[in-house]
Amino acid sequence: MPSPIIPILLAGGAGTRLWPVSRDALPKQFLPLVGDRSTYQETLLRVQDPMFGPPIVITGPNFHFFARRQAEDVGVEATVVIEPLRRDSGPAIAAATAVALKRDPDAVVLALAADHIILDVSQFRATCLAGREAAEAGSIVTFGIKPTEPKTSYGYILPGAAIGKSGVHAVKSFVEKPDAATAARYVRDGYLWNSGNFLFRADVLLSELARLEPAMAEAIEAAVAKASTDLGFLRLQPEAFARAPLKSIDYAVMEKTDRAAVVAGDFRWSDIGSWDALFDITPHDAAGNVLHGPVVTMDASGCVVHSDGRLTAVVGVNDLVVVSTSDAVMVIPRARSQEVRELVAKLKAAKRPEATDHKRVHRPWGYYESIDMGERFQVKRIVVIPGGVLSLQKHRHRAEHWVVVRGTAEVTIGDTIQAVHENESVYIPIGSVHRLANQGKIPLELIEVQTGSYLGEDDIERIEDIYKRS
Numbered sequence: 001m002p003s004p005i006i007p008i009l010l011a012g013g014a015g016t017r018l019w020p021v022s023r024d025a026l027p028k029q030f031l032p033l034v035g036d037r038s039t040y041q042e043t044l045l046r047v048q049d050p051m052f053g054p055p056i057v058i059t060g061p062n063f064h065f066f067a068r069r070q071a072e073d074v075g076v077e078a079t080v081v082i083e084p085l086r087r088d089s090g091p092a093i094a095a096a097t098a099v100a101l102k103r104d105p106d107a108v109v110l111a112l113a114a115d116h117i118i119l120d121v122s123q124f125r126a127t128c129l130a131g132r133e134a135a136e137a138g139s140i141v142t143f144g145i146k147p148t149e150p151k152t153s154y155g156y157i158l159p160g161a162a163i164g165k166s167g168v169h170a171v172k173s174f175v176e177k178p179d180a181a182t183a184a185r186y187v188r189d190g191y192l193w194n195s196g197n198f199l200f201r202a203d204v205l206l207s208e209l210a211r212l213e214p215a216m217a218e219a220i221e222a223a224v225a226k227a228s229t230d231l232g233f234l235r236l237q238p239e240a241f242a243r244a245p246l247k248s249i250d251y252a253v254m255e256k257t258d259r260a261a262v263v264a265g266d267f268r269w270s271d272i273g274s275w276d277a278l279f280d281i282t283p284h285d286a287a288g289n290v291l292h293g294p295v296v297t298m299d300a301s302g303c304v305v306h307s308d309g310r311l312t313a314v315v316g317v318n319d320l321v322v323v324s325t326s327d328a329v330m331v332i333p334r335a336r337s338q339e340v341r342e343l344v345a346k347l348k349a350a351k352r353p354e355a356t357d358h359k360r361v362h363r364p365w366g367y368y369e370s371i372d373m374g375e376r377f378q379v380k381r382i383v384v385i386p387g388g389v390l391s392l393q394k395h396r397h398r399a400e401h402w403v404v405v406r407g408t409a410e411v412t413i414g415d416t417i418q419a420v421h422e423n424e425s426v427y428i429p430i431g432s433v434h435r436l437a438n439q440g441k442i443p444l445e446l447i448e449v450q451t452g453s454y455l456g457e458d459d460i461e462r463i464e465d466i467y468k469r470s
Contacts, residue, residue, distance in 0.1 A: 002108075003053070003104055004050070004051060004052050004053035005047075005051060005053065005110050005199070006053045006054075006055075006056065006100040006104065006107050006108070006109050006110070006202075007052050007055040007109075007112060008055065008057075008097065008109055008110070008111050008112070009040070009043055009044065009056070009057045009078075009113075009114045010093065010096075010113050011040055011058065011059040011063065012058060012059045012063070012086060012092060013027055013028075013029065014027050015027040015028030015115060016344045017273055017274045017275075017337070017338065017340045017344075018033070018272070018340070019330070019340055019343070019344045020323055020328040020330055020354065021033070021323060021325060023354075023356050023358055024355075024356040024357075025356055025357045025361070026066075026360075026362060028115050029114040030063065033117075034117055034282055039114060039115050039116065039117060040114040040115070041070050041071075041073070041074045042117070042118075043114050044074060044076045044078065045074055046118060046121055046125075047110070048076065051125065051128065051129070052110070053103075054077060054079065055071075055078045055079070056079045056081060056096050056100055057081065057114070058081040058082075058095060059082065060083060060086065061083075061084060064080050064082050065363075068233075079099065079234065080232075080234070081227075081233070081234045081236065082230075082233050082234065082236060083095065083241060084235075084237075084238035084241050085238070087245070087246045087247075088247055088248045089248045089249045090209075090213070090216060090244070090245070090249045090251070090252035090253070091216060091219070091220055091244040091245075091246075091247075093111050093198070093205070094205070094206065094209055094217070094244075094249075095223060095236055096111070097109050097111075097202045097206060098206060099224060099234065100202050101203060101206065105203070106201075108136060108199065109201070109202050109205070110128060110197070110198070110199050111199075111200075111249075112197050113197060116269065116270065116271050117270045117272055118267055118269050119267065119269075120268055121267075127143060127263055127264075127267065128199060130166040131143070131166070131168055131199045131261075132199065133166050133168075134166065134261050135200050135201055136201060137163075138201065138204050139168065139170075139259050139260070140199075140200040140204060140208065140253065140254065140257060140261065141168060141198065141199040141200060141261045141263055142171070142194065142195070142196075142197065142198050142199075142260065142261070142262050143195045143197045143263060143265045144157045144159070144192025144193060144194065144195065144264050145193040145195050145264075145267075145269045146192060146266065147186075147191070147192065147193050149187070150180060150183035150186065150187045151183060151193065152177055152178060152179060152183050153177060153273055153274065153277070154177060154194060154271075155174065155250070156174075156175045156178065156183070156186045156192065156193060156194060157173070157174055157175075157191060157192045157193075157262050158173045158175070158191050159190070159192065159264070163261055166263070167263055167264060168262070168263045169261065169262055169263075170260070170261055170262075171262050174194065174260075192262060192264055194250070195265065195269055196250075198249070198254075208259060209252065209253055212253055212256045212257065213247070215244070216247065218243075219242075219243035220240075220241070222243075223237045223238075223241035224236065224237075225237075226240055230468065231467065268281065274338050274340065275321040275323070275332075275334065275337040275340070276304075276321075276334050276337040279304050285297075287302075288301045288302050289301060289302065289304070289305060290303070290304045290305070292305070292306040292307065293306060293307030293309065293312070293324075294310070294311045294312065295307050295311075295312050295313070295314075296314075297313070297314050298314075299316045300314045300315065300316065300317050300320075302318050302320075303318065303320045303321070303334070304320075304322070304323075304334060305322045305323075306321075306322070306324070307323075307324045308325045308326065309325075312324040319333060320333060321334050325358075326359050326360075327358075328354045330343075363390075364467040365384050365389060365390055365438075365467070366383045366384040366385045366438075367382075367383055368380045368382045368448075371447075373455075376451060376452065376453065376455075377451050378449075378450045379448070379450075381446075381447060382402075382436075382445070382447075382448050383444070383445050384407075384409075384436065384438040384443065384444040385438065386442065386444075387438065388438050389435070390436045390437065391435070391460075391462040391464060391465035391466075392433060392434070392435045392462070392463045393433070393435070393460050393461055393462050393463060394431055394432060394434065395430060395431070395452070395459050395460065395461070396430070396459060396461070397453050398451060398454065398455055398459060399427070399428060399429050399450070399452055400428040400448055400450050400451075401428070401448070401449040401451075402427075402436070402447070402448055403424075403446055403448075403449075404420050404421060404422050404444070405422065405423075405445050405446060405447060406422060406442070406443065406445040407422070407438060407440050407443060408420065408421050408438075409436055409438065409444055410437040410438070410439050411426050411435070411436060411437075412433075412435040412436075412437075413426070413428060413432055413434045414432060414434075433463060
C-alpha cells in the first residue's frame, strides 16, 4: 500500500487585494471570508483523509502561533515551519518539501495554497488520486481548472500529450495573465487556469530545483539542515534562507522543467485574489448581492457588502464593493477591485497604520483590541486563551487598571500572586513588575485602562517570556 501523500500548506502570504479585511498583520488565509472557518482551516480539513498524512504548514514569524492555534481548533495536528522572511513560493515549497523528505524518503507531496477556496472536496480528492500515478513516475503535476469564463487575473496552462490513462497530460506551455481578448482565445482553445497547487515526489522537485535554480537549492538545503526546534516549531536558519532568490515556484521550476504535467480539476475553485473573485464563488441573495455581517440593502444589486461588526446599509447602488471594519471603510466599483493593491500601496506611502495593522492585535497568548484613546489614557479589551501567559514585564510611563469581565485572572505584581475573579479589579502602578495569566479552561476577558504620559507598545520591558519574544 502506498504511503500517504504529505500535504504542505503555504500560509505566509499577505493578501492585500482584500484590504481592509486582510492586512499584513493578519492576512486573508486566517480569516473566515466564506463561512465560519478560515480558508486555512478549510484547507487543513480538506486533507483530513486516509490518503493524506499529517500536514506541514510553512508560515512567517508573525503567524506561527496563530497557525498552530487555528489547526488545533479544528482538531488537526500540523508540523509548523517558520520561514524567517518572505521569499515567494519557490523557497517556501522547497523548504517544506525538504522537511517532508526527511519524514519519508519516498514522500509524495501535495503543495497547497492556504488561501484558496475549493467547494467540492470529493472531486478535489479524486483529482489528487488521478495525479498520483504520474507524480510517482516522476512528473511534477499541477492542478489545472477548467475555465468558466475568460479571466484575466489567472495564468493559463495548455495541456499536451496524455500521460497514462488517468487524465494527466504533459504541459505544452505555461502563459502569464493575458488581456481579455487573449483570455477568450485561451478558453476556446482548451487552456486551463493555473491553480498554483502541485503534486510531486519530494526528491524529484528538489533535484529539479538543484538543476534549474542551484542558488535557491543550496540556500534551502542549508536553511533546513541548520533549522532549530523552538517551542514545538521548526525554525529555518535565517541567514541561509535569506540567500534564496525571491522567486515563485512557477518561475523557478514549472516554466523550465521538462517534467511538468497537468491534471484537470473538476471542482469549483478560487484563489480569492480580489473582492470580485469572492463575489464569483459565494452564494448571492435574491438581488445578486454577496452579504457578510450586519448588512441591510435596499434597491441594490450585484454588490459585495462586507461588515466586520457595525451595521452597514447600502441603498440604490449596483456592482459595488463596500467593506466596513472598525477602523476603515472602502467603497469601490466591483470591476475595479484589482486596484485595491494600488490603494494599499498609497496608504502605506502615507504611513497610515490602517494599511497594515488591525485594531485587534493577535499575540501568542490571545489578542488585545483598542476601544478608546485620548490624552494620557487608553482603553483596551484583552482576551487570554486558556493556558495563555503574558510576559513578566514593567512599564516606565504608564499605570494599568484591569477589570475582569469573564474568567479568572492570575495576576503577579512584584512578589505577590493573586486570583482576580469576574467583577473584580486590580491596579498595576507605574514601574511594577507584573504578569497576567489564564490558568482556567475558558477564555479570560478583561478591560484594561492605561493612564500615563506615554502609552506606546514599545513601553514594555520584558523580563521573562515563555514565548521567547525579544
